[in-house]
Amino acid sequence: MRLVVNIPTYNEKENIEEIINKVLDQNKKIPQVDLHVLVSDSHSADGTGDIVKRMSRENSRVHYLDVKERGIGVGLIKGHRFSLNKLKADILAQMDGDLSHDPSTLPKMLRYIQEGYDLVNGSRSMAGGKNLLGWHRRFFSRGMSLYCRLVWGTFNLTEYANSYRMFTKKLFKKINFNNVPWKSKTYIVQPAFLYAALISGARIKEVPIIFEDRKKGYSKAQIVAYILDVIKFGVKVRFQKSKTIIKFLMVGSASYVINAFLLGILNRGDLFFLPFLDEPLLLIVPSIGSAPHFLFITFDRLLVSSIIAIQASIIFNFIFHDNWTFKYRSRKGPKIRRFLKFNLTSIGSPLIQLLSILFFARVFNLHEQIGLAIGVIIGLSFNYAVNLLWIWKAPEQSELQSVRAKTI
Numbered sequence: 259m260r261l262v263v264n265i266p267t268y269n270e271k272e273n274i275e276e277i278i279n280k281v282l283d284q285n286k287k288i289p290q291v292d293l294h295v296l297v298s299d300s301h302s303a304d305g306t307g308d309i310v311k312r313m314s315r316e317n318s319r320v321h322y323l324d325v326k327e328r329g330i331g332v333g334l335i336k337g338h339r340f341s342l343n344k345l346k347a348d349i350l351a352q353m354d355g356d357l358s359h360d361p362s363t364l365p366k367m368l369r370y371i372q373e374g375y376d377l378v379n380g381s382r383s384m385a386g387g388k389n390l391l392g393w394h395r396r397f398f399s400r401g402m403s404l405y406c407r408l409v410w411g412t413f414n415l416t417e418y419a420n421s422y423r424m425f426t427k428k429l430f431k432k433i434n435f436n437n438v439p440w441k442s443k444t445y446i447v448q449p450a451f452l453y454a455a456l457i458s459g460a461r462i463k464e465v466p467i468i469f470e471d472r473k474k475g476y477s478k479a480q481i482v483a484y485i486l487d488v489i490k491f492g493v494k495v496r497f498q499k500s501k502t503i504i505k506f507l508m509v510g511s512a513s514y515v516i517n518a519f520l521l522g523i524l525n526r527g528d529l530f531f532l533p534f535l536d537e538p539l540l541l542i543v544p545s546i547g548s549a550p551h552f553l554f555i556t557f558d559r560l561l562v563s564s565i566i567a568i569q570a571s572i573i574f575n576f577i578f579h580d581n582w583t584f585k586y587r588s589r590k591g592p593k594i595r596r597f598l599k600f601n602l603t604s605i606g607s608p609l610i611q612l613l614s615i616l617f618f619a620r621v622f623n624l625h626e627q628i629g630l631a632i633g634v635i636i637g638l639s640f641n642y643a644v645n646l647l648w649i650w651k652a653p654e655q656s657e658l659q660s661v662r663a664k665t666i
């Protein structure tokens with residue numbers, strides 16, 4: 259099993275040799291993997307490339323890739339692709355080339371990957387973690403984390419910006435890079451990659467790390483441009499999420515039309531005052547006067563037509579939600595189980611509407627249409643919430659803690 263640690267660099271001649279050696283040293287602690295280091299360099303002008311090329315001639319575990327263009331995202335993504343395609347990596351990792359990340363965390367990260375996590379993320383903000391950068395950089399990291407947490411709604415992740423990560427080849431292949439602005443000149447690739455991993459249903463584990471400030475060389479971070487990119491990305495994520503609600507409401511409206519139309523033609527042959535058929539489609543089912551009774555229920559045409567119409571609209575809803583509205587969310591288990599869950603929760607909304615009509619009419623003496631309108635809003639919110647949290651849910655962090663150990 260091969261693990262490739264990708265180090266993106268731009269002008270790191272003072273640090274690169276030391277960090278490569280320190281990473282390779284870790285192999286003693288994790289002899290079960292074939293550890294390699296890849297330096298993905300943006301054509302540094304300071305001779306970083308020459309140092310790495312010399313090292314790669316002396317040691318077959320060291321590799322050099324000139325990604326030519328500037329940008330840490332270019333180094334990372336092109337580097338990971340190279341690791342997969344050329345170096346045949348099974349597990350991918352990435353860390354900074356300025357000794358800010360301590361390579362001795364690598365064995366711990368590997369352990370979690372081997373336990374079945376898809377992505378292990380080094381965190382400076384969780385218990386045991388530390389950020390030793392200056393106060394303004396710490397302030398920026400904290401602010402950015404808070405923004406991402408609130409906007410993305412990921413309250414269990416503490417770190418968004420850090421680059422020290424390990425993940426599986428399977429996860430990397432699953433990620434849709436069209437949604438990751440990795441060619442940007444800022445470090446937006448860090449949060450954007452994390453978000454793309456979440457969307458792909460990645461099981462994520464955070465491990466505490468201590469982030470040292472670099473001792474040599476200079477920082478290439480462009481904080482103002484980075485802040486703007488993070489804000490822009492957050493707006494995009496929010497819009498994506500609103501799109502889900504809009505789709506949900508569109509499918510719901512269409513299914514109401516189907517429901518009403520079917521009920522009309524089955525029960526009466528018309529829709530309100532619009533005649534469609536000469537007689538009800540369900541003529542064979544008797545109307546209330548001659549219908550059979552069972553316990554308190556009369557099996558008349560209205561009841562049978564309602565059940566058929568409602569069930570048809572539920573099926574319509576399900577097909578569109580499964581293939582369109584919630585398509586981007588991870589789906590676990592067989593489709594039939596999701597369908598049964600959906601049917602079960604679909605009862606919730608009419609029940610809420612009925613209770614709301616009765617409650618507002620009987621308790622507050624309000625018109626039944628007011629109760630119905632309130633009931634529809636509560637019912638729809640209820641359905642939307644259970645759809646997101648139960649039927650088409652992306653895995654929660656809390657679930658991740660209890661993930662079953664799985665050997666790779």
Ligand SMILES: Nc1nc2c(ncn2[C@@H]2O[C@H](COP(=O)(O)OP(=O)(O)O)[C@@H](O)[C@H]2O)c(=O)[nH]1
Nearest residue numbers: 266267268300328329330333354355477478479
């Ligand atoms: N390939 C590549 N790597 C870069 C680029 N800019 C920064 N890096 C690397 O990304 C890592 C983090 O950059 P650094 O300047 O230390 O940012 P800071 O830690 O946020 O101050 C280091 O290994 C840099 O050499 C770039 O344009 N291309």
Ligand SMILES: [Mg+2]
Nearest residue numbers: 354356358472
């Ligand atoms: Mg740095």
